[in-house]
Amino acid sequence: MLRAELAGHGVGEPVARKVFARVHRDWGSRLDDMELLPAKVRAALADLGPFPELETLERRRAADGFVKYLFRLPDGAEIEAVRIPLPHPADARALKERRQRGEAHGLVALPTAKYSLCISSQVGCALGCAFCSTGKLGFSRNLATWEMLAQVHAVLREADHPVRGVLFLGMGEPLLNYDNVMAAARILSHPAGLAISADAISISTAGVAPAIRRFAAEKTRFRLMVSLAAPTRPMRLSLMPIEERWPIEELVAAVRDYADTSRSRVTLAYVGISGANMSRQAARDVARLFAGIRVKVNLIDVNDSAGRYQPPTDAEVAEFRAELSAHAIPVVRRYAGGRDICAACGTLAATRQGGVVLGEGPGR
Ligand code: SF4
Incomplete structure (x- = not known):
């Protein structure tokens, strides 16, 4: 423009x-x-x-180094973004090898080399997923392109390491604000913009099937991440009301189109809930739904601040994982950081809780 x-x-x-x-x-x-x-x-x-600056109302650092930002927009609406510390790839590889040799267990803190940012695309969200705090706020409005870019600049300005990745995974459903989100992603990745690799920009969706098709048709280089909490219609109806609008078969057909066009493996972000969607049968249902489509599953523990849904037990994870592996679907259990400051997936709701409140200045 x-x-x-x-x-x-x-x-x-x-x-x-x-x-x-x-x-x-x-x-x-x-x-x-x-x-x-x-x-x-x-x-x-x-x-x-x-472009105006966003007003930074608060920064909170979690015990694991995640920092949550609370911003006020010009119209008074409040949104959140999360700064995620990432190690140098060589350190991460070395840790993986130590784990494989049984020399490292549990969470191991590695020095931060760069950051990834999880940013918001809407004020609130209309989709009302049962396990998500943002969904409980309801929908107010879409963010303008500059309001998404401004989140990145506000964090970048005071960061002590470079920002190498952006996740459109904060408040809101990015594909219901398609044009503005894609414009922001293009500027972030443009060589004359912030030059963030397109591979390191992920756009998540709870399953807006027509927009996934558009994403596929436009042959965008950004990564698509599909949030899946339920592999059957009854289960999805109880957890993700979007099932009423775009049923799971329609979602899978759109993902198939995208996988065919992009020739890349599609990431399914599976929100694990104990006693609800982690059975061996649920894993079989995922495998049946996505048979013939190259997918990988990122397993993320549910973070329900209301306490209604609990994360899966280790036994449930092991069983779920074994079943998917038997169907040749790779599974990675993703660490959901920043729990103590409500910065983990599903907990962004412009709250002010936990952690250490930070002042201004680089590297805080
Ligand atoms: S999980 Fe995502 S799509 Fe669902 S209510 Fe929360 S922000 Fe909206």
């Missing part, structure tokens, strides 16, 4: 690219301050002010 606006004023592509880079790297840059633009163009664009 910015480049089209500049082209309308006769600004050529090389200069437009520099302006784009300034605007998206130096958040808050003003077009009317940019001397690389002719004075006439600057005057004409004077009304296009800089």
Whole structure:
């Protein structure tokens, strides 16, 4: 849009690219301050002010190093984003090898080398998944593209390590705000923007089937992550009301299209709930549904702040995993960090609880 606006004023592509880079790297840059633009163009664009800053209401650090940000938007709405510390890949590999040799057990803290950010795409969410705090807020509005980018810039500005990944997995259903989310993802990955690898940008969905088809048709390079908490219609109806609008068969057909087009393995984020969806039969149902589609399962413990749903036991996980492995479906149990500050998956609800409240300044 910015480049089209500049082209309308006769600004050529090389200069437009520099302006784009300034605007998206130096958040808050003003077009009317940019001397690389002719004075006439600057005057004409004077009304296009800089993108506003988000007001950071609070930062809370969890015991495991996750930091949750609470932002206030210009209209007073509050949203959250989570900064996730990641180790250097070589350290992570070495730890994996030590685990395989039985020399490391449980959680092992590794030095932080970079961050990934989990950002919000809507204020609240209309989909009302039974295990999710955001769903209980209801839906207020979609975030504008700049409001998603501003979350990244607010965190980046004070981070002591680079941001190398972004997850559209915070508050809201990203594919119900498709155009704005995709515009934000494109700017984040653009070489003249923040140059975050498209492979490191994940967009999650609870199952908006038509938007998955659009995602596939557009051959986007970003990763799709499908949130799946139930492999049968009755189970899904009780946990994810989206089943009424886009039944599970329609979701699977859309995922098949996406897998065929992208030729990549689709990530199913499976929210594990003890006594509900972790039986051997549930694993068989997942395998049956996705037979012939290249998928992998990221198993994430449910985080229900109301306490109604409990995470699976180790025995349930072992059984579920064994059954999926028998069907050649890779399973990884994902660590859901930041539990003590309500920063884990399913707990973002603009609350102020737990952890250590941080001040301003790099590397906090
Ligand atoms: S899990 Fe995602 S889609 Fe479901 S209610 Fe929460 S934010 Fe919305």
